[in-house]
Amino acid sequence: MPLRVCAAVCVLITAQGWIPSASALQAPGQTTPQTPPQTTPSRPQPGNAATEPIITDEEFDATIPTLDADPNAPLGTIEEWDAEQTRLEQNASPDRAITGDPLSAPMELDPELDAPLGPIGSFDVEPFDESQYTQAAEDDATRAVRYTYRIEGLTARPAPDASETPALSDVSDKARKAVDPDDIRARFRELSALDDGDGRAANGAMVSARMIEDQQLLADLLIGQCFFDATVNGAVEMPESGEGPMVVVLTASPGPCYRFDSITFTAPPVEPEDLITRSFVPAIGEPVDADRVLAAEANIAVALPQYGYPFAQVGQRDVLLDPATDSADYTLPVTPGARSSFGDIVTSGTSVFEADHIATLARFDKGDLYDSRLVDDLRKALVATGLYSVVAVKPEPTGEVAPDGTQYAALAVEQEAGPARTLAANAGYGTGQGIRAQGSWTHRNLFPPEGALIASIIAGTQEQGASGTFRRSNAGRRDRSVELSLSALRSDFAAFEAFTGRLAGRISYSSTPIWQKPITYSYGFELLGTNEQDFNFDLGRRDRRTYYVAALPGQITWDRSNDLLDPTTGFRLSAQVSPEASLGSGTQFYGRGLVEATGYFPFGDSIVLAGRARVGSIFGADRPDIAPSRRYYAGGGGSVRGFGFQELGPKDPDNRPIGGRSLVEGAAEVRYRFGNYGIVGFVDAGQVSISSTPGFDDLRFGAGLGGRFYTNFGPMRLDVATPIGRRPGESRVSIYISIGQAF
Structure with missing residues (x-):
């Protein structure tokens, strides 16, 4: 038979059974000791049943097939192998012969399997007990593994001594800084799987997996902080008493700091x-x-x-x-590549603006030295128009040499137009002003480039109106807007009732949510006709009168605050002036002026003290010659809280405000913020006088508390205030809801 059969029976048989060779028991790297050979009898000792061989030597020799004379002869067939096995079985001793196929013997079946089934009622069915499974689940939960962990081997590494290290002799003390292990521990806690598990795991295998993961994490952190030879070993310490959490120990060997x-x-x-x-x-x-x-x-x-x-x-x-x-x-x-200057602007994709209008938005000219910050600024300006869904600006080499020796880098603007139409709405409430809601529809690029048409309506309990506005943004200059508007408005307040038509134009240079500018300004014109009801002291009754007013308003603001809607530091100073003419029954020329200052002073990270002062005056005309809607009033959410809208100042015999020619206001707030919420305590003061000279002889005060909810576009505020020294007819409590801080 072939040689391959022998391999299955190559076992050393002795009187003691089978013994593997010494080399099989030898651990890797272990040296095998040399021992003198032992003599083992080849036959069993008489009378020793424990050492009786399984078969005799003659029987063993008879079962070993003989080798072919020619080892290179081809292997026999399966049929020849089966015939040889049959011959050996027939020649075996009778007590060892195998008779028949044990797998083919008939199986004795249980006679109960052939018996017919009994009626259903005879079955003894036990109801399902859910509690035992619930209890088993609870037991599994209580068997969850608890563990803690600690890190060993991390100690502070002092800075090397320059006198002992020649390479560091010319290096500053700042450069020879020490390595702080607390930083490694802090970063490990942020990323650790063991720490993230909060000391609990489903089983020990999960704890082991977390330990292995954190071993690699700690090693990576050490290598990342100059310990390139770092190694980390993990071990688990079981509680001695058998109770309590296991302890995972990560032992770090940082090695030298390179x-x-x-x-x-x-x-x-x-x-x-x-x-x-x-x-x-x-x-x-x-x-x-x-x-x-x-x-x-x-x-x-x-x-x-x-x-x-x-x-x-x-x-x-x-x-x-x-x-x-x-x-x-x-x-x-x-x-570094070629030193470059700004070249031409080229556009691609769905066109929103031509290259010349994009150049208007840029804060650089062709030939200026390339600066990626100005490219980012241009991209933000394009995004701020609201007309793009996707816009990208990137430089491209041209190979063209500029006069200063640099190479021109063209700016490729890839455009993808977004929706140009917008619907917007806002609403608010104020005591004395009622509910006021405003909605608008805007097409921002109806008259390219950036020529917008805006239609808006006002629907409130005391105001109703509609307006249409044409506005061109970035008109000839970045962030400069030109507006022309026409509106009709009905107002019904305690101070006056008016039906007003207005035509106005304005040119402004303003801040935006992306760029808050230190200096902003606006100037323009107003033409309005308004029919208003006012108390006629000469006739002793309320009377209607139509006013025609022409005005040239202007404003300038110096803004050093850190945010438009929620400033926490800095200040703002602004001045408004408006020369006006009241036409109709005799022309009256007068001027309106207003100066305002606000400041913001932080105390720590969560408290801000804010203050505001405002002074206004109308000079050149008597109060009756000025339309009621153009006079000064005080009171309300943006003025003196605790009082109704326009409630402060002189009043007529019906206790309705009639407005004045001068105004003083002041306010102080303490703002405390915690997370996305805030609390504000405030005191406001103000006075309106008939004279054009501001007075302080009848200042009124209001105080209250407010709540703030901070969003990504600004805080939403709810203020509740009460007047100090309340007078008859004044509300005990006033409520104001709007977006943004009071000032």
């Missing part, structure tokens, strides 16, 4: 010549901190395009570690 011995940049000369080196913050002698290195490389990639290199590329770093000195040689290849 520090920069040299920092080299392979790059051609750039302008300025230290542009690359000054952008790389890590210095010689500092630890090789991966985060600082990556941030420094990113800083180079940012700085080069800001100084005329739009096509700069930062290559792959090379860090050579020297274990003998625990130092690192750092090399970074940098390809």
